[in-house]
Amino acid sequence: MNIDYSKVNKxxxxxxxxxxxxxxxxxxxxxxxxxxxxxxxxxxxxxxFHALSGxxxxxxxxxxxxxxxxxxxxxxxxLSIDTNKYYVIxxxxxxxxxxxxxxxxxxxxxxxxxxxxFPVITIRDMVSAQVxxxxxxxxxxxxxxxxxxxxxxQALQFCSLFPNRTFSAVPIACAASHSAQNIAFNELxxxxxxxxxxxxxxxxxxxxxxxRNGLAVARMAGHISYLSEQGLQNKFGRRLQEGEGLNFSFxxxxxxxxxxxxxxxxxxxxxxxxxxxxxxxAMDYFDLYKLNNGDLSKAFKDTKVKFCIISFSTDWLYPTxxxxxxxxxxxxxxxxxxxxxxxxxxxxxxxxxxxxxxFQTLKGFLDSTYEDFKNENSR
Amino acid sequence: xxxxxDVLAGLIDINSRILDVGCGDGNLLLYLKKSKRIxxxxxEINQKYVQExxxxxxxxxxxxxxxxxxxxxxxxxxxxxxxxxxxxxxxPRKVLNxxxxxxxKAIITIPNFGYWKVRLNLLFKGTMPVTxxxxxxxxxxxxxxxxxxxxxxxxxxxxNIKVIKSISISSNKMSDITSNNLEIKNLVSELGVFVLSK
Numbered sequence: 001m002n003i004d005y006s007k008v009n010k011x012x013x014x015x016x017x018x019x020x021x022x023x024x025x026x027x028x029x030x031x032x033x034x035x036x037x038x039x040x041x042x043x044x045x046x047x048x049f050h051a052l053s054g055x056x057x058x059x060x061x062x063x064x065x066x067x068x069x070x071x072x073x074x075x076x077x078x079l080s081i082d083t084n085k086y087y088v089i090x091x092x093x094x095x096x097x098x099x100x101x102x103x104x105x106x107x108x109x110x111x112x113x114x115x116x117x118f119p120v121i122t123i124r125d126m127v128s129a130q131v132x133x134x135x136x137x138x139x140x141x142x143x144x145x146x147x148x149x150x151x152x153x154q155a156l157q158f159c160s161l162f163p164n165r166t167f168s169a170v171p172i173a174c175a176a177s178h179s180a181q182n183i184a185f186n187e188l189x190x191x192x193x194x195x196x197x198x199x200x201x202x203x204x205x206x207x208x209x210x211x212r213n214g215l216a217v218a219r220m221a222g223h224i225s226y227l228s229e230q231g232l233q234n235k236f237g238r239r240l241q242e243g244e245g246l247n248f249s250f251x252x253x254x255x256x257x258x259x260x261x262x263x264x265x266x267x268x269x270x271x272x273x274x275x276x277x278x279x280x281x282a283m284d285y286f287d288l289y290k291l292n293n294g295d296l297s298k299a300f301k302d303t304k305v306k307f308c309i310i311s312f313s314t315d316w317l318y319p320t321x322x323x324x325x326x327x328x329x330x331x332x333x334x335x336x337x338x339x340x341x342x343x344x345x346x347x348x349x350x351x352x353x354x355x356x357x358x359f360q361t362l363k364g365f366l367d368s369t370y371e372d373f374k375n376e377n378s379r
Numbered sequence: 380x381x382x383x384x385d386v387l388a389g390l391i392d393i394n395s396r397i398l399d400v401g402c403g404d405g406n407l408l409l410y411l412k413k414s415k416r417i418x419x420x421x422x423e424i425n426q427k428y429v430q431e432x433x434x435x436x437x438x439x440x441x442x443x444x445x446x447x448x449x450x451x452x453x454x455x456x457x458x459x460x461x462x463x464x465x466x467x468x469x470x471p472r473k474v475l476n477x478x479x480x481x482x483x484k485a486i487i488t489i490p491n492f493g494y495w496k497v498r499l500n501l502l503f504k505g506t507m508p509v510t511x512x513x514x515x516x517x518x519x520x521x522x523x524x525x526x527x528x529x530x531x532x533x534x535x536x537x538x539n540i541k542v543i544k545s546i547s548i549s550s551n552k553m554s555d556i557t558s559n560n561l562e563i564k565n566l567v568s569e570l571g572v573f574v575l576s577k
Binding site (some may be wrong): 065232259306308327328331332334337338339340341342343357360361364367368369372 | 396420426430431432433434435436437438439440441442450451452455520
């Protein structure tokens, strides 16, 4: 599949960005999309952070892949994040592969793609890069920053680093640090990519090959972790692909096998394998507890941000307990925090699928917060 | 009940930090936010109610007071409100003492089981009382630990809890409860409101 990246909007930030690893990017690109109109008082901007496999094409049609935006169920006219009302911004993360500076892009110093010479980045680096986009768009303070999974981690990190740049935040299905299980799943994905001979120590772009099999297996492992046991059982059970009985072979007999293969190989066409290594690493390094000497509440000291934390009952990747820890930390310092745990069978994927209680919670919070923010701005 | 909200608002200082435990649809918090400019927080077990509160711009956590109050720091609120909910806990005494750890003052309202209509119900009908403030049948009531105003006083004495003020509400009228009129107020009050500290 030939992918045309010429339709990607991007800005080049001609300022150096000092990364957590110590390296410095002399300049960098931020690829982004916006939806809706910024209102006169600039009170309606919402910065959405995407998750591991997402990109800046939140809703509508992805201009590069031609597929639906990844949050079509949530962002759009009259939806929970109503684009008739709000100005929605989403940037491709640093280290990503949809136009922002990352391992796939050309290193200006060598005129070759970075590959594994790209520095290891962190969630903090991603967020620091995106603040420059807000500056470019002339937005001093967003109505809200929000996202699910790694997007939620970025929202937490944003509020910790730039408490005065947002009025509210909605971290969804996330945690303030990666657990051993989270790291283990990511390591499985990385090892799958690196075990593919086509990966060629990260230099596959030099010979025009891609580590398709490795990346597909990495994505399959991810997909298992995104669904709950019950959700997977309800969706596929032991149903067979052909319906005629077992084939006594290693082809895909079961529907669940065929689903995983489809998801795995569909991903390969749109995602860069090295990017997957870098982004999963950034997630693993995320630890707001450690950054604050074990006291998470210090990450948000004196915060004025209104938080709405949302978790899903069958999310075993970022369990409800992890969200509750964030709630307790915020509550202990008197922050304005709300919390809802949505009861569902859809596991971690819940924030991406049809989940009416989640939609309603998000909409109620954003709409009432918008009224408060407008009042604050008109004072 | 409008009078009840007014009575509660009358007991709360402007700009104070309030925790409403079992805040329901959030209307009391909203009323206090408007009338007393409070910095309010809610804790509510029913998700539908939490969603309603978020839609009203209130900061409310979905949770179970019996499990979650332990996570609130000492003296982090001026006032903790428990509005007609104490009778629904498994361990009301523990919840009461937790509230007095978290807040300087607690305001507790109870449906009074000593109210004469409640007493007559059981005395003459021989069935568990069903009244305006106790609308459930015995088999579906959420109320596990009913008490009278007098009973509640006894618990406060037992746990060295200071009753700063107590108010009787009946037929939309309020009056003070004192040690002199306790017997009669225990008979004529539909609701008791207690301002407590420790």
